[in-house]
Amino acid sequence: MNLKINFVTSLIAVAISALIAYGFYSYCFDSHSIHHTIIVSSIFFYSSITLIGTIGANFETSRITTVIRTVSITFFLVGLIATFFLNVFTFSLPLFIIIMGILFLIFLLVIYSVSKSGQ
Numbered sequence: 744m745n746l747k748i749n750f751v752t753s754l755i756a757v758a759i760s761a762l763i764a765y766g767f768y769s770y771c772f773d774s775h776s777i778h779h780t781i782i783v784s785s786i787f788f789y790s791s792i793t794l795i796g797t798i799g800a801n802f803e804t805s806r807i808t809t810v811i812r813t814v815s816i817t818f819f820l821v822g823l824i825a826t827f828f829l830n831v832f833t834f835s836l837p838l839f840i841i842i843m844g845i846l847f848l849i850f851l852l853v854i855y856s857v858s859k860s861g862q
Contacts, residue, residue, distance in 0.1 A: 745803035746858075753799030760790040763823070767830065778836045785843055786826055793819035793850065802858060810857050818850040 764787035768779070796815030802808045822843065829839050 747801045748795070749799050749801065753795050756794035756797070756799050757791050760787050760794055763787075763790050767826065770830070778834070781836065782826075782830070782839060785840070789822050789826075789843055789847055790819060792847070793822065796854065807857060807860070811854055814850070814853050814857065818846060818853075822846050 764783050767786050768783045793815050797812050797819060800808075800811065802811060825842055825846065826839075829835070829842065
């Protein structure tokens with residue numbers, strides 16, 4: 744697996760993730776709790792990884808790069824929608840951590856499998 748990270752587009756992905764995390768930070772009314780800090784940090788981490796996979800990473804073949812970008816943007820959108828609904832309709836930190844953790848681990852498994860397939 745030959746992975747190449749483009750620094751400029753990865754920096755843009757991290758900046759977009761910071762803006763998304765700030766949006767969720769400013770949306771919450773109780774912004775001084777540890778729960779809120781964990782949620783905002785998790786949103787930033789999850790969106791950074793998935794957006795770097797979407798716009799900042801290139802692999803050895805264009806086919807693998809296209810599949811990984813498609814998977815990354817899909818998981819980014821699913822995570823964003825899940826986070827929105829979890830924050831609007833329920834404020835359960837364990838539920839949030841479990842759902843986002845499962846999404847992230849499935850994302851890593853799919854990316855690893857695709858990159859190791861070598862097609």
